[in-house]
Amino acid sequence: MHAYRSHTCVELSEANVGEEVRLSGWINRKRDHGQLVFVDLRDHYGLTQCVIDSSDACFEMVESARLESVVTVTGEVLKRSDETINTSLPTGHIEVRIEKFSVQSAADTLPLQVNSDENSGEETRLRYRFLDLRRTRPHDNIMLRAQIIQSIRGRMVALGFTEFQTPILTASSPEGARDFLVPARLHPGKFYALPQAPQQFKQLIMVSGFDRYFQIAPCFRDEDSRADRSPGEFYQLDLEMSFVEQQDVFDAVEPVIRGVFEEFSDKSIDSEFVHIPYAESMLKYGNDKPDLRVPFEITDVTEIFRDSGFSIFAKNVEKGAVVRAVPGPKCGSRAIADRMNSWAQSEGAPGMGYIIYGDGEARGPVAKAVGAEKAEEIRVAAGVGDGDAVFFACAPANEAASLAGRARVKIGEDQGLIDQDSFKFAWVVDFPMFELDEVTGKIDFSHNPFSMPQGGMEALENMDPLEIKAWQYDLVCNGIELSSGAIRNHLPEVMYKAFEIAGYENSVVDEKFPAMINAFRFGAPPHGGIAPGIDRIVMLIANEPNIREVILFPMNGKAEDLMMAAPSAVDDVALADLYIRRVPVIKSKSD
RNA sequence: GGGGGUGUAGCUCAGUUGGUUAGAGCGCUGGCCUGUCACGCCAGAGGCCGCGGGUUCGAGUCCCGUCACUCCCGCCA
Numbered sequence: 189m190h191a192y193r194s195h196t197c198v199e200l201s202e203a204n205v206g207e208e209v210r211l212s213g214w215i216n217r218k219r220d221h222g223q224l225v226f227v228d229l230r231d232h233y234g235l236t237q238c239v240i241d242s243s244d245a246c247f248e249m250v251e252s253a254r255l256e257s258v259v260t261v262t263g264e265v266l267k268r269s270d271e272t273i274n275t276s277l278p279t280g281h282i283e284v285r286i287e288k289f290s291v292q293s294a295a296d297t298l299p300l301q302v303n304s305d306e307n308s309g310e311e312t313r314l315r316y317r318f319l320d321l322r323r324t325r326p327h328d329n330i331m332l333r334a335q336i337i338q339s340i341r342g343r344m345v346a347l348g349f350t351e352f353q354t355p356i357l358t359a360s361s362p363e364g365a366r367d368f369l370v371p372a373r374l375h376p377g378k379f380y381a382l383p384q385a386p387q388q389f390k391q392l393i394m395v396s397g398f399d400r401y402f403q404i405a406p407c408f409r410d411e412d413s414r415a416d417r418s419p420g421e422f423y424q425l426d427l428e429m430s431f432v433e434q435q436d437v438f439d440a441v442e443p444v445i446r447g448v449f450e451e452f453s454d455k456s457i458d459s460e461f462v463h464i465p466y467a468e469s470m471l472k473y474g475n476d477k478p479d480l481r482v483p484f485e486i487t488d489v490t491e492i493f494r495d496s497g498f499s500i501f502a503k504n505v506e507k508g509a510v511v512r513a514v515p516g517p518k519c520g521s522r523a524i525a526d527r528m529n530s531w532a533q534s535e536g537a538p539g540m541g542y543i544i545y546g547d548g549e550a551r552g553p554v555a556k557a558v559g560a561e562k563a564e565e566i567r568v569a570a571g572v573g574d575g576d577a578v579f580f581a582c583a584p585a586n587e588a589a590s591l592a593g594r595a596r597v598k599i600g601e602d603q604g605l606i607d608q609d610s611f612k613f614a615w616v617v618d619f620p621m622f623e624l625d626e627v628t629g630k631i632d633f634s635h636n637p638f639s640m641p642q643g644g645m646e647a648l649e650n651m652d653p654l655e656i657k658a659w660q661y662d663l664v665c666n667g668i669e670l671s672s673g674a675i676r677n678h679l680p681e682v683m684y685k686a687f688e689i690a691g692y693e694n695s696v697v698d699e700k701f702p703a704m705i706n707a708f709r710f711g712a713p714p715h716g717g718i719a720p721g722i723d724r725i726v727m728l729i730a731n732e733p734n735i736r737e738v739i740l741f742p743m744n745g746k747a748e749d750l751m752m753a754a755p756s757a758v759d760d761v762a763l764a765d766l767y768i769r770r771v772p773v774i775k776s777k778s779d
Numbered sequence: 780g781g782g783g784g785u786g787u788a789g790c791u792c793a794g795u796u797g798g799u800u801a802g803a804g805c806g807c808u809g810g811c812c813u814g815u816c817a818c819g820c821c822a823g824a825g826g827c828c829g830c831g832g833g834u835u836c837g838a839g840u841c842c843c844g845u846c847a848c849u850c851c852c853g854c855c856a
Contacts, residue, residue: 217816224813241813255806272814280816297807301790303817304805308790311848364856384856411855534783536852636856672856734849745849 192260192292198234202281204265209284211236212260212292214322215253216303225250227286229261232327236279238263240286249289256295256302256319262288310736315750317741329738332452333726337404339451340425340722343444349402349427354389356382356406362700363637366410368420376767382408385719387638388704390428391676394715395707402427404722410747416668416724418735419747424671425725428717434659434675437716438615445663445670445720449611452729461613461663469616474512474593476619479667480612482600484515486592487569493582498557501541501582510585512592513570516577516599520544525552528579531598537591541580545572554580597667611665611728618642619660622653622689633690635660638704639674640716641686648685663720665728673718680708 192212200209213231223242227250228235238261240250253259263285274280299315300308302322307313313320320326341351360367360381367381383389385407393401405426413419425444429437442461449457462480469478472485490510493501501511519525525542532540543563544551550563558566570578579599581591600606621641623634631653639658641647647656659675677683683705687697697705726738736742743749763769 219815219818220812221815221818222810222812224815226815226818228816235816237816239814269814272816274816277816297789299789301805304791306791306805309786309848312790314848361856365854387856409855412853414855415850417855536782633856638856746847 189262196233197229197231197236198278200236200265200279200282200284202267205267205282207265208263209265210260210262211238211284212258214302215255215257215259215295218253218255220251226283227253227259227261229259229284230322234279235277237274237277237283238286239266239283240289244286246286246289249291250286253289253291254295254297256298256322257291258293258295260288260290260292261286310744311750314736314742314744317751321740326737329726329730329732330740332730333722333738336448336452336726336729337722339448340444341404343447344402344425344427347400347440347444349400350398351403352393352398352401354383354386354393354403354405358383358389361388363633364409368408368410371766371768373766384409385424386426387636388701390426390717391638391678391715392703392707394428394430395678395710395712397713399430400428401717405719413743413745413747415734416727418723418739419743419745422735423722424719425722426717426719428715430713430715432675432714432716434617434661434716437673437675437718438661441663441671441673441718441720445613445725448725449729453611453731454609456610458612461615463615463617465618466616466620466657467618469614470589471512474589474591474596476616476662477664477667477669478614478616479597479600479606480614481606481610481666482596483605484517484571484596484600486589486596487513487515487571489513489566489569489580492562492565492569493558496558496562498541498554501580504582508584509582510588511580511582512588513566514579514581514592514595514599515570515572516542516579516603517572517605518575518603519577519579519599520546520575521577525577525579528595528599532581532591532595535591535594537581537583537587540591540595541582542577543567544577546574548574614664616662616664617660618657619662620654621656621658621660621686624654631690633686634658635672636674637687637690638676638683640677641682645679645682645685648682648689653689659716661718663718668724668728669721670724670728671718671720673716675714675716678708678712678714680705683708 189210192210194210197211197213211229213229216228216230216235219226225240227238229238240247261284264287265282266285268281268283298319300312300319302319305325321330357370357380360369360379361384365384367384369379369381372378372380386403386405390401403426405424406421407424408421410420429440446457464478466476469476471488474486488510490505493511494505496502505511525544528542529539541554542552543555543566545567550560550567555563566578572578579595581588581595583591620634621639622631625632635658639660642657642659643651661673662669663671677686684694684697723735723738727735730738732738741749741751748754
């Protein structure tokens with residue numbers, strides 16, 4: 189017989205009754221009846237109940253073995269009597285009589301409870317991740333992730349995409365997020381950077397003539413974490429296609445995403461992903477990642493408040509502010525309105541005006557100030573009725589949109605109006621090519637500098653830069669940005685011109701993007717692509733509120749790996765090899 | 780960098796208006812229990828109430844500071 193096991197802990201059934209078997213695994217739980225002990229033995233595959241009574245030689249060993257110790261059990265498979273069958277276990281019709289018992293590895297008192305569905309504190313979970321991962325839900329999440337990635341690979345290959353690996357040590361790029369830098373031993377004073385995404389490589393793969401590329405690609409960005417953003421590193425389904433327009437990319441990606449979501453989740457999915465222009469999304473949803481599960485939209489009511497009796501808004505509108513109205517279904521009470529107002533203050537806004545509609549009339553300070561006629565206009569514009577409320581965000585357009593957007597989601601959540609059993613996908617399209625930097629007042633790329641402007645060279649030469657749209661798109665699901673992509677700019681002259689508008693001379697392009705600009709001089713196919721975030725896809729399908737739940741060994745919010753104790757100090761000898769010297773950290777008061 | 784939340788036994792948590800000896804479940808140690816499957820019963824050990832200062836006759840509880848974890852804003856082409 190094998191030294192450790194003849195079967196796994198899920199395999200045995202009535203068919204094996206009478207066989208001598210050997211199982212190895214962890215002690216999940218024990219039930220000690222004094223003269224009779226039950227041991228639930230757990231491995232990756234399942235649970236098998238093992239049993240021993242005091243007449244047996246190894247009884248005391250079994251009785252004293254601690255939970256989570258790794259043990260090997262040898263014995264006969266017994267059929268359970270009808271009254272003792274456990275129908276909630278696949279192996280519940282049998283049990284194994286412990287005839288030989290050995291402890292392969294004893295466990296200390298546990299820092300977290302493995303056989304519990306309750307999460308321990310985050311720090312404990314991360315420090316003892318190998319214990320946390322034994323628990324059912326984390327274990328299942330990681331298996332789900334592996335299966336999703338496997339399914340994605342299969343789907344991509346079936347569509348004629350080929351998986352390539354791209355470099356991990358590459359050049360720092362001036363745009364975008366903060367880079368992780370790696371000192372170059374052979375080049376004192378110089379650094380590699382970890383790729384924020386294989387962006388330039390995948391475009392160069394197209395220029396190299398490979399037509400359809402994909403990769404489950406690690407991406408590295410030194411930016412702060414969020415619940416849906418792991419610090420440091422994450423994975424994208426990176427893909428790129430030659431000779432395509434925007435709709436071709438959608439047609440390729442949509443079935444893959446829908447297929448994966450349908451394969452691994454029971455939630456409903458619309459048959460077609462809606463297309464929402466960026467400007468419309470900002471207006472109706474207050475952001476570029478709309479949660480379409482919230483069953484109401486924001487309306488612009490600026491003109492109703494212009495010259496109205498509500499002087500605070502009227503004055504702000506005169507100065508260029510806008511007013512956005514957020515419907516509040518069943519929010520027609522003073523208590524809810526007050527709660528929204530203090531919520532808005534906690535979000536950094538001065539507050540949130542409101543009108544309450546009830547018994548055929550409009551109530552509240554705003555309603556009084558603007559009069560019944562305008563209050564009715566607002567009610568119709570917002571599409572609400574008796575018992576509802578309307579909340580107002582009055583500020584410069586970006587700020588008002590943002591506050592209204594957050595209020596919309598909050599109302600949806602608070603009022604229980606979000607369908608928890610659906611995935612609502614949307615393509616957000618027509619992103620602006622450029623935007624105004626609010627601090628410097630300069631024009632800059634609003635998204636990806638490698639995107640093709642809609643209208644090409646002609647648009648760059650003749651239009652107001654802020655009016656130019658790009659062939660740039662996001663895929664959004666339930667208010668989470670799943671992916672971002674674009675039709676790329678493959679024309680050197682158009683690229684120079686675009687960078688020129690953003691304030692960069694040709695020489696900057698030549699210096700910072702030598703590969704791209706060189707490549708585009710030797711016959712570059714028109715191409716485009718997208719890069720859905722793997723971690724976020726798994727997080728949505730697993731129905732987890734935090735991205736750490738779908739990552740094997742995640743870092744904490746401060747980008748530390750508590751289990752491995754990374755980052756860590758290194759000695760001066762290692763630094764000297766790299767021509768690096770430590771300097772004291774100087775903390776100024778302004779820090 | 781800024782704001783919010785949390786921090787009490789190995790783990791998950793309770794702890795009233797500031798008032799005697801800080802509790803429960805799980806786990807751990809010991810005892811009882813031969814059909815449990817979150818087994819049951821009895822007993823015990825285990826506490827710098829995150830840390831430091833302050834107010835007070837008296838602080839787990841109030842105040843200030845600080846640290847840790849977390850969520851959000853900034854940031855994330």
